Every structure is written in structure tokens, then in C-alpha cells.
Amino acid sequence: MSRLRGLPGVLLLRSLLVAILVLILVAAFLDRTADLSRQVQETARRQLIAQFNASLSLRLLEAISRGRLADLAAMDRANPFEVLLRKDGSVPPAEYRGEWAGPGLPSKPGWYFDPRRRDIAWFDGRDWLPQRWQLRLDYEDRNDNGRFDPRVDKLHALGMKKAAG
DSSP states (O other): OTTTTTOHHHHHHHHHHHHHHHHHHHHHHHHHHHHHHHHHHHHHHHHHHHHHHHHHHHHHHHHHHHTOGGGGGGGTTOOHHHHHHHTTTOOOOTTEEEEOOOSSOOSSOEEEEETTTTEEEEEOSSSEEEEEEEEEEEEEOTTOSSSOOTTTSEEEEEEEEEOOO
């Protein structure tokens, strides 16, 4: 082995092996970092939906306490960013980009409200994530008219639900 140390090809081979090893480690690090980044983004999306649900529960209790259940009918399938922020004048989260109904894809990642489907979805910069959410008024339609009537229908909840399809 000591005879091989002086050969120019051995130094080149060693350098090549070290470079390959470093590239493998960097690739593994980047892959793990990308996984962690996706997990952080998914957690942030879940937290936003949980915050919506908590705020909507407060809004429901407020409507019940003030005897304004008829106001809840307008919230069904409305834009949750506007429903929750319009009352107190708060600024929407930085990730909310507004309404988007196409054509094509948006230019920035973030939350978008689709006025045709009446739901919100997350765009990750390349494609829409499969989960879509709607602001839904959950009630028993006792008079079968397709809309909430506080004098007849039984109210269950107001919250964010996964949208169909």
C-alpha cells in the first residue's frame, strides 16, 4: 500500500471517493429537510383549520346568545377568511392570497378561496393539495327547503368541513 501512495491516480481516486461520500450525505440531508418542511407546512394547515373551528364556535355562541341565528345562514359555504375577519377588521394571514377560480395555476403558494366551488384550498407552488375545506352550517333541515330556517330547523354546528371531491 505504501508503494501506491505516490501514484497520481490514487490521490485522484481518494478525492473522488470523498466527493461521492459528501454528495450522498448532502442528498440525504436535503431529502430529510424537505420531509420536515412538508410536515411543518401540513401542521400549519391543520392549525389554521383548528383556529377557524375555534373562532366559528365562538361566532356560533355569540349568534345564539344574541338571538341572531338567522345571520348564520349567510355563512354556509362562504369564504371563511372574510367571514371571520370582516367583523373585527383583522388582517388575513399572510398565506391567504384571495379568490382563485383559474384558469391555470396561481403564481404564489398559499390559501385560495374558490368562488365556484365555495371552498378553500392550499396551493403549494406547483399544484393544489387534495384536501379542500368548506365553511359549513350543520343543521337538520326539518322543512326540507334546503336552507337554514332558525324557527324550524335544528342547528348542530358551524365549522370547517372537508369538501367533497
